[in-house]
Amino acid sequence: PQAKLIFTLSLLLGTTITISSNHWVMAWAGLEINTLAILPLISKSHHPRAIEAATKYFLTQATASALVLFSSMNNAWYTGQWDITQLTHPMSCLILTSALAMKLGLAPFHFWFPEVLQGSSLTTGLLLSTAMKFPPITLLYMTSHSLNPTILTYMAIISTALGGWMGLNQTQTRKILAFSSITHLGWMTIIVSYSPKLTLLNFYLYILMTTATFLALNTIKATKLSTLMTTWAKTPSLNAMLLLTLLSLAGLPPLTGFLPKWLIIQELTKQDMSLAATTISLLSLLGLFFYLRLAYCATITLPPHTTNHMKQ
């Protein structure tokens, strides 16, 4: 009982340390505290799959933290200062880009994310997708002027593509949410070199939508697609809300999820990157497919039929 309090407080502490730091070592310390604090939360159920998820998480995050420290040390070696906003050495910038991509789960460093999310419970998955993304996004925001835009754009487009394609055939809701997370991260990183404020806007709205989805799924304890099908009888209002939230995650126009996408596309077109804007919006159509499928299973069908009306 006290253990959960300690872990939650450590998470908050780690996040606060990272986002309020000016020195690279403080940022790294905050990241490490976050990693270590969430490990027991992932492996709380002592199932071999949960332990496996915790191991995978620890290995990737530790590597990423080590790379963060390495890039900052490299920068300090060449420029003599440890300030986060003044990252000037090109190799440090490169290594930091890959380290932050690993921390966030951007492609091509995304392989751990679905498995880790699948091995943890729904609430821990929520923490992993939202709270654990906060420090790296902050670091991305603070170093956005010094990171290589080309690499970021490529990684973002590949993230959106992979998140969309790999999410297509999933039947486990946690894995679907993991792929949605990867897709949204792609949208966030494509704009970070041009207008970091939009990244933050996207991130906050994403946190809002994902929290709503995760908590809704947690209430109905839906860890797989077939469980979603019976929710219309149990909590019809939650079902309707889940539909709206899922469509918002997909980015459909009258809902909130469309706002960051619209602003990002506008900003990208202003920066004369209309090809990237087109590609990324087309790739998010794939995401739309599986969100729609989730919504279809949950709300639009009345099981045990697959349509909305009674078949003869």
Next chain:
Amino acid sequence: MALAVMLLNGASFHGGCCRHKGLLSLLGPLLSNSKLYSSYRRPGAETKKKLSWQNADFSFKKGIDHLKTQLSLLKKETQDYLQGPGGHPLSQHLLEQTRVLWQFRSQEDLNKWVISSDEEIGGKSKVYIKLGRNNQAALLYGTLNTEVPRDGETKYSGYCSMRSRPVVGSFNRKKYYDWSNFNTLYIRVRGDGRPWMVNIYTDPYFSHQKDDLYSYFMFTRGGPYWEEIKIPFSKFFFSSRGRVQDNQHPVWLDKASFLTLGFTIGDKVDGPFQLEIDFIGLLNDRAHREEFAYEIYDKNTPV
């Protein structure tokens, strides 16, 4: 150290067993010939220790054929992926309540299973498998013999088992089953009254838990009538290396990665046994509400 080297040189001039004795008596535990692991071999493993590089057969034509089969498997996998989860359309995945996993109608169905007995450790039980009458079932038969092999380290003996081969996809990658829609195992058998144990082995990924197994018992009636045995997955208990563990957890079926299912008989009774299996399938029993049959709350809480 020089003495040891001299002894080694001297010993190499003698014959086989003399060298053995000389080394052992003087160097003792330094050069112990005992293996660092027990002599138990997993069922289905080769008897002779052939080194893996001796298996390689460098023939160009065989390589091209192998590549062609793997590419066609890959193409089939992509098509299955496009159709829906598990290769079936989504509506089938959402609505299905039964699924037949293995049925025994031909020899190649039998090849998907590996039989083994305690002959691996030196015992005397025998087990055979063949297709039953009219190719309608598989017949697993043999003799159980509980005589302990005299190798000084085995205490019990007498078991026979049949395990399914894990399914590999293209390029020998592991293929994962998704059994999350179902909650019961459904087996149609005709036994002879002996109790069997059903084991499920889910392949661990990063952990070295190659010995963990979920098992439950299957009691057969001896009658001439076919029996349909339903075992819910919530009843499978967790054991590792044969010992039932204290903190139990239910078997997770979602990734059910690289799963093998096995039937074992080991009821300490000498004599012949027979088991006919028609098919093995999965069932989603909506009336079964139990999540897990064993206590999962903390039992040894420190005060």
